[in-house]
Amino acid sequence: MDILTKQDLQQIASKGILEKQLYKQLDDFENGFPFLKIDSAATLGHGIISPTDAECEQYTSKWNAYKSEGHRITKFVPASGAASRMFKNMFAFLDASYDTPQTSFEKNFFTNIHSFAFYSALDEMCHKNSGMGVEKLLEAGNYKTVVRNMLEPIGMNYGQLPKGMLLFHSYADGARTPIEEHLVEAALYCNTNGESRVHFTVSHEHLPIFKSEVAKKVGKYAKKYQIHYEVTFSEQKPSTDTVAVNPDNTLFRNDDGTLLFRPGGHGALIENLNDLKADVVFIKNIDNVVPDRLKQDTVTYKAMLGGILISLQEQIFKYLRMLEKYTLSDKELQEMEHFLHHTLYCVPPEKGIGNNQKERKNYLYKKFNRPIRVCGMVRNVGEPGGGPFLAYNNDGTISLQILESSQIDKNNAASLRMFSEGTHFNPVDLACAIVDYKGVPFHLPSFVDKSTGFISSKSKNGRELKALELPGLWNGAMSDWNTVFVEVPLSTFNPVKTVNDLLREQHQ
Secondary structure, three states: OOOOOHHHHHHHHHHOOOHHHHHHHHHHHHHOOOOOOEEEEOEEOEEEEOOOHHHHHHHHHHHHHHHHOOOOEEEEEEOOOEHHHHHHHHHHHHHOOOOOOOOHHHHHHHHOHHHOOOHHHHHHHHHHHHOOOHHHHHHOOOHHHHHHHHHOOOOOOOOOOEHHHOOOEOOOOOOEOHHHHHHHHHHHHOEEOOEEEEEEEEOHHHHHHHHHHHHHHHHHHHHHHOOEEEEEEEEOOHHHOEEOEOOOOOEOEOOOOOEOEEOOOHHHHHHHHHHOOOOEEEEEOOOOOOOHHHHHHHHHHHHHHHHHHHHHHHHHHHHHHHHHHOOOOHHHHHHHHHHHHHOOOOEOOOOOOOOOHHHHHHHHHHHHOOOEEEEEEEEOOOOOOOEEEEEEOOOOOEEEEEEOHHHOOOOOHHHHHHHHOOOEEOOOEEEEEOEOOOOOEOOHHHHOOOOOOEEEEEEEOOEEEEEEEOOOOOOHHHOOOEEEEEEOOHHHOOOOOOHHHHHOHHHO
């Protein structure tokens, strides 16, 4: 095992990382993480519900009533990602040996360049830096000059800015960034008695520009929707960083001898979520936004998810109060067990939960007294990423989980078959209840399955390394939550993974 130097100990202490945490990370590199055992894919009628129109109306009414009662509702938006991956193809064009567009991606970009919401800003930047606008530059064959004005610091710097700061959608009164679209969404389904709360998680270097952008824009939407915004920010905590190792699992050291730490992935945000003072939190990625003309489905189904969440919470709270105070009849215990198994899809272990009242009550109390999440799921249309499954837990129970392909044993034919049979995809569309039946906030890190991390191969300055990611925020970080999956329409899922995705009809 690597011996930590005095300098190493000072370095990890400055991050708020304990020595035993670092050694645990080294053990994880050495031992790896177990694959998850799947029981089955979650499908409609088997782990995924699809409310009728009438039920959707009931849930929406339930949500609107809850909002009017003055509860603290927050929209939580992971927004630390840089836009560099969005422009991977255009960076490749800059490095290519040719100067005119050759690939279908490049041709699509330049053919439709006027359709991007950032076109006017790009044209202005080209005039400023190159003495002529986009049109003239393209006519002269200076395609790469246009791209440099878009991507590089001397221009719009889109290659380094966070995705939330890019101009996504065009409007008569000017183009909007994803930040602005999330502010509008919050006003439409996340407002409580004239108050709308939005929380962005951002990287340290981008915090000033995020704050500046919000300060410039928030008044416009506060006036438009007649509400007051409470916009807050947080950064991923240094204490959630993970150490990097060489391919042989020894500590990777920088040229100056210091240890290399990397962000622990979006799973680290469970700490940020835990710090929120909120009763209900909606979680949605920064790039999954649409223009106003398409927002109605988003608003409708967010309200539905919220209504389902509150309905579940009321029933669970009722059961917890009964479990706490009363000697229960066998019929009452059976009703609770049926709800746990068939509504929350928490299947008891094969060994059973005990026969006497005390054992049954203890099991039910433990399983009910957990955070709750209602997760929207869309039909799988080939997008890469995780999906809904029923999986085994460490205590022998089976429950609903969102799994990534890396958590599946590709050498296990049965697991691979079940993974391929998945009919739905996780769009990161969550409504979460994070206080208990006594109104006390749950300590969310206590519900993380720490055995569900990821190890990936990376490099730095041409040197190979292995990186450790914490259990994903909506994967292992919420493994021990009560979970319900709900089918939502594909129209609510419109991510922007490449710049050309902004040319899709949903973003025009």
